[in-house]
Amino acid sequence: MSISRIALVTGAASGIGAAIATRLAADGASVALLARRHDRLEKVAAQIAEAGGTALVVPADVTSEQSVAEAADLVQNRLGDLDLLVNNAGLMQLIPFGDAPAADWRRLVDVNLSGVINVTHAFLPALKRSAETRTSDLINVSSLAAQQFLPGMATYGASKAGVSYLTRALRAELANEGIRVTSLEPGMIDGTELADSFPAELQSMVDDLRTTLPAVPVTEVADLIAYVVSRPRNVNLPHLIIQPSKEI
Structure with missing residues (x-):
């Protein structure tokens, strides 16, 4: 399929975000890549350009309103009005609630929820x-x-429950404005860095689980996003789940 869109993907330096950005660019979109890691963004952008696509590197921190505002100005000046926004940036921490400093939990909420709000x-x-x-x-x-x-x-x-609720509420607010709003809830996905910060024993367990299920490749998530945004303008897919067939 071929689309002519101006898109921005957050968390585009790796994993799901990089896969979505790469797929959208391959389908004809001009894609802004937003994340904190400039060097990783440059690599993704180079791969997109080598394949004939268009990518703009936008280093920014989704938890900073000023950083995001500067990113919005850059995208506007270089690409024009955005018509496709994919909020994907996120962190995961698997640890009993009382065993991590409160600062760790604040950082997680700042990225996962406040980041979506800011962007x-x-x-x-x-x-x-x-x-x-x-x-x-x-x-x-x-x-x-x-x-x-x-x-x-x-x-x-x-x-993430906050993100899902926010998305549903935004759909109610924005439907009459002609903006389609979609919440995507992935299960076990292969090719992400979300579990990389887990303790060694948990990392091993997650790796075994990904093999047993097996996990869904990030390219399948990207394919699903590409399908969603290619639907006719009057069609909205508001809530999607993608997970391994064996995952309960």
């Missing part, structure tokens, strides 16, 4: 302008953990 707020005016004449999409990547209650994932699950 959406900064780019919403462009999405609204785009919706006047063409398809405009807001996609928030939440998690299946938003619906499940798992030991060690209290704050992570709470932050």
Whole structure:
């Protein structure tokens, strides 16, 4: 399929974000890549350019309103009005609630939930302008953990539940403005860095679980996003879950 969109993907330096950005660019979108790691963004952008796509590197911290505002100005000046925003940046920590400093939990919520709020707020005016004449999409990547209650994932699950609720509420607010809003809740995905910070014993358990299920490749998530944004302008897929067939 071929799309002509101006897109921004957060958390685009690796994993799901990089896969989504690469797929959108391959389909014809001009893609802004937003994340903190400039060097990793440059590598993703180089791969997109080598394949014939268009990518703009946008180093920014989603937890900083000023950083995000500067990113919005850069994208506006270089690409024009955004018509596709994918909020994907996120952190995961698997540890009993009382065993981590409160600062760790604040950081997780800042990235996973406040980051979505900051980025959406900064780019919403462009999405609204785009919706006047063409398809405009807001996609928030939440998690299946938003619906499940798992030991060690209290704050992570709470932050993602906030993203899922925010997305549904925004759809109610923005539907009449012509902006399509989608919440995507992935289960076990292969090719992400979310579990890299786990203790060694938990990392081994996660690796075994990914093999047993097996986990869904990040390219499948990217394919799903590409399908969602390619639907006719009057069609919205508001809530999606993608997970391994064997995952309960």
